[in-house]
Amino acid sequence: MWGGRFNARPDEIMQAINVSIEVDKRLWQQDLAGSRAHAAMLAKQGIISFEDAKLIAGGLDTIETEIRDGVFPFRHEFEDIHMNVEARLRELIGTTAGRLHTARSRNDQVATDFRLWVRGAVDATIAELYDLQGALLERAEEHADTLMPGFTHLQPAQPVTFGHHLMAYVEMFGRDRTRFADARARMNENPLGSAALAGSPFPIDRFATSEALGFDRPMGNSLDGVSARDFALEAMSHAAICAGHLSRLAEEIVIWTTPQFGFVKLSDAFSTGSSIMPQKRNPDAAELVRAKTGRITGSLIALMTVMKGLPLAYSKDMQEDKPPVFECFDALDLALRAMAGMVRDLVAQPEKMRAAAGAGFSTATDLADWLVRTLNIPFRDAHHITGAAVKLAEGKGVDLAQLELSDLQNLEARITGDVYKVLTPEASAASRQSYGGTAPDQVRLQIQRWKELRS
């Protein structure tokens, strides 16, 4: 492509480090879209003739068919997707192909292709998050009343409902969704027409190509146009946060599916066995979702590091932007779909959850609150009395609700039999009626709110 100035062919190692076609062939649809928009604009602006534009468009159609049919010759000697397409176009339509690159550079071309790709990946991610939220909402509705222990420090804390627990993730994935939507709005500007770095002397119409490619407007600075990769970094930052959320839910599924917890079961469709231990059912999908966080966050760090300290405008360093971004969104796509699959697949075990919800003196706070509300005892003192009750129950090997009234009255004479009403996990959860609390009514309210938000 630049043979005019060169006498010799590149060294083999030079070619090996320079070639990117195996990676950036994934941009072929975006590359063809950019070229179509550019050629049409050039003709409309009188920069090339309509006949040439038609010839070019026909050649690009043939290339599309060839790629779809798997017969397009991707060649390393042409380095990247842009030059592979142009070289093939020349073979198909002759020297007119050379007019396509008028008022354009690979620098704005790749910036455009890549932005279009990331925009598409963000759209797909938003749709997957929406679907995952849908799966969580279905299960939350089904289990709005199902009791389970709520934990802090992974120690039994207070009873909650399984629906409430699942709805916590609906909130997280909702924030992820809006983060991606914000990033999409910010990235939706067109780099095409920045040319090599300084803009073009031809009377190009950047608003026309923006419209053709679904961008809101052209980017306002040509140097920035070819050098900016923060759109990819931003999308990957959101991916890393989202992967963090996925890994937390994955970890809970790993814990819940242990025989020790036994809160949920995954079907054969989402479990694996062991080649040596016949009794095993392993939650591999959850573990792999948990692990994908490493790749996703790693990709973000990789591109952050590539971009740091690059002078304006384009540097070839930026060719290293694609592998991490592809890896990041491939992993996130799989993780989101695997998680939605597991959430739909899992079967809760309400008896196990209910038993655990009542264990570990999980209604101790309810006893203390009762002392405050009914006997007007200051909370700190109520906390102390309750601590003594827990110690007593622990010594006797019983639950708080199984203590004799006389035992409780030895700790505080004014306690009445009424207290037992608050000592069940059902009563404990139902009493937490504050907005966003775990009372089943409140959980249903939030489920309703989310259904409306999503419609």
Ligand code: ARG
């Ligand atoms: N393959 C290159 C990349 O991905 C395209 C841009 C090359 N531009 C250049 N001036 N060498 O970044």
